[in-house]
Amino acid sequence: xxxxxxxxxxxxxxxxxxxxxxxxxxxxxxxxxxxxxxxxxxxxxxxxxxxxxxxxxxxxxxxxxxxxxxxxxxxxxxxxxxxxxxxxxxxxxxxxxxxxxxxxxxxxxxxxxxxxxxxxxxxxxxxxxxxxxxxxxxxxxxxxxxxx
Amino acid sequence: xxxxxxxxxxxxxxxxxxxxxxxxxxxxxxxxxxxxxxxxxxxxxxxxxxxxxxxxxxxxxxxxxxxxxxxxxxxxxxxxxxxxxxxxxxxxxxxxxxxxxxxxxxxxxxxxxxxxxxxxxxxxxxxxxxxxxxxxxxxx
Numbered sequence: 228x229x230x231x232x233x234x235x236x237x238x239x240x241x242x243x244x245x246x247x248x249x250x251x252x253x254x255x256x257x258x259x260x261x262x263x264x265x266x267x268x269x270x271x272x273x274x275x276x277x278x279x280x281x282x283x284x285x286x287x288x289x290x291x292x293x294x295x296x297x298x299x300x301x302x303x304x305x306x307x308x309x310x311x312x313x314x315x316x317x318x319x320x321x322x323x324x325x326x327x328x329x330x331x332x333x334x335x336x337x338x339x340x341x342x343x344x345x346x347x348x349x350x351x352x353x354x355x356x357x358x359x360x361x362x363x364x365x366x367x368x369x370x371x372x373x374x375x
Numbered sequence: 376x377x378x379x380x381x382x383x384x385x386x387x388x389x390x391x392x393x394x395x396x397x398x399x400x401x402x403x404x405x406x407x408x409x410x411x412x413x414x415x416x417x418x419x420x421x422x423x424x425x426x427x428x429x430x431x432x433x434x435x436x437x438x439x440x441x442x443x444x445x446x447x448x449x450x451x452x453x454x455x456x457x458x459x460x461x462x463x464x465x466x467x468x469x470x471x472x473x474x475x476x477x478x479x480x481x482x483x484x485x486x487x488x489x490x491x492x493x494x495x496x497x498x499x500x501x502x503x504x505x506x507x508x509x510x511x512x513x514x515x
Contacts, residue, residue: 254406261403262438263393268450278450287441287453291434292407309425312433314505316457317441369457 230340232349233305238335243300246330247360248293255283255325258292272325285323290357290366291315297331299353302338306349307374313350316369321359328360336369348373377448378514379486382476388490389473391443395431397466403435430463436503440492443472448509456492458505464494471495474507486511 252272259269267274268284275283323329333355340349352371358364401416414421414429421429431439437458444453464470474490481487487510494503 257402257406258438261399261406262435262442263399264438264442264445266445266450269445284450286438286445286450287456288434288438291437295407295434312460314457314459315433315437316455317437318455319453322451 230347230349232338232340234302234338235300238300238302241334243297243333244330245297245333246293247328248290248296248331248357250285250289250323250325250327250329252283252325255285255289258289259286262286280322280324282325285325285327287319288317289323290329291317291368293329293331293357294333294355294368294370297333297355299333302335302351304338304349304351304374306340310372310374312370313348313373314369314371316367318367319365320367321363321365323357323359323365327365329357329365332356332358346375348375350374377511379479379488379511380514382479382488382511384476384479386476387473388447388476389443390471391446391473393439393442393470393472394468395435395439395464395466395470397429400429400431400435400466404432407434426463427465429466431466433460433503436460436464436494439470440472440494440503440505443474443492444507444509448511452509452511453507454487454510455508456505457507458492458503460503462500462502464502465496469497470502471497477506486513 336354337352355368357366414424474492478489490507
């Protein structure tokens with residue numbers, strides 16, 4: 228029998244907007260340095276411009292740091308005590324460049340239970356769409372958190 | 376730069392061998408985490424969360440895994456990466472990131488490859504696993 232989950236279902240269909248998140252050269256360089264990324268299109272403006280970009284290109288998952296800065300509402304889930312970051316998906320749709328101002332729109336995508344060897348866990352999935360200052364969608368990020 | 380026509384199902388990408396030091400993780404966390412120290416940087420706080428030691432944040436693990444593809448295919452090839460954090464990823468331990476091609480196809484005039492991707496430890500730990508989709512150029 229499927230587990231009946233008790234949480235705030237009225238959050239479905241509600242968009243939570245955040246930003247703007249400035250993408251600076253310093254941020255791209257610090258992110259690249261933090262993960263040991265050495266491709267110069269991420270670290271050297273001149274190389275990025277020779278490669279056809281207006282400024283430094285952001286590494287593919289840079290916008291995940293902005294997701295962590297978005298204050299999302301509690302879904303008031305009545306299940307478990309421990310929450311952990313269970314998974315993440317990043318779809319890169321258009322280049323993110325130094326100088327961009329990104330805005331975010333997040334919504335609750337899914338809440339579901341899964342039972343495995345270690346018992347039942349409930350997964351809470353949020354989806355965030357990032358757009359740049361021109362309104363172009365640049366990335367979509369899905370994050371799931373597991374409660375047990 | 377790999378070309379689409381040169382790739383087959385089952386081809387391996389990597390491994391990319393890395394190790395994230397305490398200093399590297401702290402530097403990465405300082406970019407976004409307003410609550411340092413945390414379980415990512417502090418052994419005592421990690422222990423409070425039931426962890427054997429400070430761990431690499433999920434978003435950092437994912438960014439490290441994306442490096443496999445930016446190194447291999449250039450900065451703009453990776454279109455989609457979807458990962459599951461299976462186990463906490465420790466600092467200061469050798470990590471290997473590798474991928475296996477599971478599909479190649481042409482879609483809307485793009486050359487697409489799909490891969491399974493995995494971050495492992497030296498004792499066979501499977502820390503992070505998932506899938507990735509890349510768009511690659513044709514051989515000129």
